[in-house]
Amino acid sequence: MSDTDPTxxxxxxxxxxxxxxLGTWENxxxxxxxxxxxxxxxxxxxxxxxxxxxxxxxxxxxxxxxADIDREAVFVATKVWIDNLAHDDVIATTEAxxxxxxxxxxxxxxxxxxxxxxxxxxxxxxxxxxxxxxxxDRIGVxxxxxxxxxxxxxxxxxxxxxxxxECHPLFRQAELREVCDEEDIELVAYSPLARGDVxxxxxxxxxxxxxxxxxPQVSLAWLRQQGVTAIPKATSEAHIRDxxxxxxxxxxxxxxxxxxxxxxxGRRVDPGFGPWNQ
Ligand SMILES: NC(=O)c1ccc[n+]([C@@H]2O[C@H](COP(=O)([O-])OP(=O)(O)OC[C@H]3O[C@@H](n4cnc5c(N)ncnc54)[C@H](OP(=O)(O)O)[C@@H]3O)[C@@H](O)[C@H]2O)c1
Numbered sequence: 001m002s003d004t005d006p007t008x009x010x011x012x013x014x015x016x017x018x019x020x021x022l023g024t025w026e027n028x029x030x031x032x033x034x035x036x037x038x039x040x041x042x043x044x045x046x047x048x049x050x051x052x053x054x055x056x057x058x059x060x061x062x063x064x065x066x067a068d069i070d071r072e073a074v075f076v077a078t079k080v081w082i083d084n085l086a087h088d089d090v091i092a093t094t095e096a097x098x099x100x101x102x103x104x105x106x107x108x109x110x111x112x113x114x115x116x117x118x119x120x121x122x123x124x125x126x127x128x129x130x131x132x133x134x135x136x137d138r139i140g141v142x143x144x145x146x147x148x149x150x151x152x153x154x155x156x157x158x159x160x161x162x163x164x165x166e167c168h169p170l171f172r173q174a175e176l177r178e179v180c181d182e183e184d185i186e187l188v189a190y191s192p193l194a195r196g197d198v199x200x201x202x203x204x205x206x207x208x209x210x211x212x213x214x215x216p217q218v219s220l221a222w223l224r225q226q227g228v229t230a231i232p233k234a235t236s237e238a239h240i241r242d243x244x245x246x247x248x249x250x251x252x253x254x255x256x257x258x259x260x261x262x263x264x265x266g267r268r269v270d271p272g273f274g275p276w277n278q
Contacts, residue, residue, distance in 0.1 A: 001211055001212050001217075001249055005043065005244065006044060006245065008045075008046055010247050010248075011044065011045075011046065015161060015184075015186050016075075017108070017161070017188070017229055018045070018046045018047035018075050018229075019224055019229045019230070020220065020224070020230055020244065020246070020247060021229065022036070022231065022232070022234065022240065023190065023232055023233030023234075024037070024050045024060055025054050025233055026054070027054075027235055028054070030058070030059040033056045033063065034063040034066060036236075036237075036240060037059070037060050037062075037063025037066075037067070038063040038066040038067040039237050040234075041063070041064065041067035041069045041074060042069070043240060043241060043244050044244060045240075045244065047075040048060060048064065048074065050076075050078045051081065051110075051112055052079060052093060052112070053079070053081045053112060057078060057100035058101070058102075060101060061101035062102075065102060075107045075108070076101065076103060076108075077107060077108040077140070078097050078106055078108075078109060079109070079110040080093060080094060080112060080123075082112060082115045082117060082118065082273065083116060083117060085111065085116070085118045086119070086123075087122045089117070090127060090130070091126050091129065091130065094135060098135060105134055105135050105136060105137055106135075106136055107137045108136070108140050108161065109127060109130065109136040109138070110141060110142045110164055111124075111140075111142060111144075112143070113143045113271075113274065113275070114143065114145075114148045115273040115278075116273060120152060120155050124139070127139045127158075128156060128157050128158050138158075138159075138162075139161065140160065140162035140163070140164060141160055141162070141163050141164075142164035143164070143165055144163050144165075144275070145176075146176065148275060149163055149179060149183065150179075153183060153185075160183075161185065161186060162188050162229075163187055163188070164189075165187065165188075165190065166269050167187065167189035167190070167191075167223065168192050168219055168223070169198060169218075169219050169222055169262055170197060170198065170263075170264055171194070171264055172264060177228070187228050188229045189223050189230045189231070190231060190269070192223055192231065192232050193219055193220075195268045195269075197268065198216060199215050201262065203259070204219065204259075207255045207258065211249055211251075213245075213246075214242055216243055217243070217249050218259075220232060220249075221246050221251050222251060222256065224247075225250070225251060225256060
């Protein structure tokens with residue numbers, strides 16, 4: 001591992017999406033949230049992930065405004081919550097998200113889950129109108145199973161650019177990764193640190209020790225080397241930096257193979273309304 005921090009230029013992009021971003025779920029203290037967003041942007045991050053349901057779009061917007069980075073250089077993604085997926089609610093709540101974030105448009109708007117008020121024609125129709133109006137630059141989906149993803153691609157005039165799902169060394173999503181590759185859709189990994197569970201896996205610690213790195217860095221390097229974008233949530237500057245330095249870590253083929261043989265231990269994010277539970 002190099003001693004110097006990577007810069008923004010060291011972060012690869014895939015289909016215009018910076019492949020390492022900052023997650024913000026449960027970063028709900030307004031001052032702490034704004035500060036972690038500004039800290040990340042000043043360190044070199046250019047991708048921030050939030051959602052209507054996180055209750056922190058306003059703080060995320062303040063963090064973006066506080067950082068000395070042009071708005072155009074930052075990739076801002078948010079998500080329409082499952083109660084807001086009827087046509088008129090998609091339009092009204094997206095406009096409210098833009099107001100809270102303090103931006104004219106977002107780079108990516110996801111359907112958060114294909115659940116409750118989701119109706120493929122109705123929901124995606126509204127997102128296409130927002131896309132035509134220039135209020136969202138791209139449409140994405142989240143927590144979509146392969147069949148729902150294919151249906152969304154079929155229905156939407158604008159491309160579906162990403163499917164954001166749980167993915168980490170303990171839940172590797174082999175099938176969805178393959179489907180996304182076939183459809184040329186980015187798989188964006190949420191909970192890329194398994195919400196902390198990757199810290200206690202001896203094989204990941206062992207690989208980390210080989211590189212004088214940390215298990216979170218090994219998880220993030222593994223994802224990047226699979227062509228997967230990751231959005232680890234971190235609040236403290238130390239964690240934000242530790243994750244950012246994963247850009248300097250490259251795992252060997254043997255190490256990548258070793259991760260592919262780890263026991264998979266299921267989902268960390270598994271609400272009753274998840275499509276796999278219906
Ligand atoms: N689309 C969806 O349905 C969905 C679902 C879940 C998550 N997400 C998105 O994905 C993001 C990431 O997922 P997540 O928040 O579930 O979990 P995660 O990123 O896997 O793990 C976050 C946890 O790891 C800690 N951490 C981060 N970096 C660390 C480091 N280098 N060393 C030690 N600890 C570290 C954080 O602590 P600190 O906060 O104290 O730094 C936090 O407790 C979310 O924030 C959200 O933006 C989306």
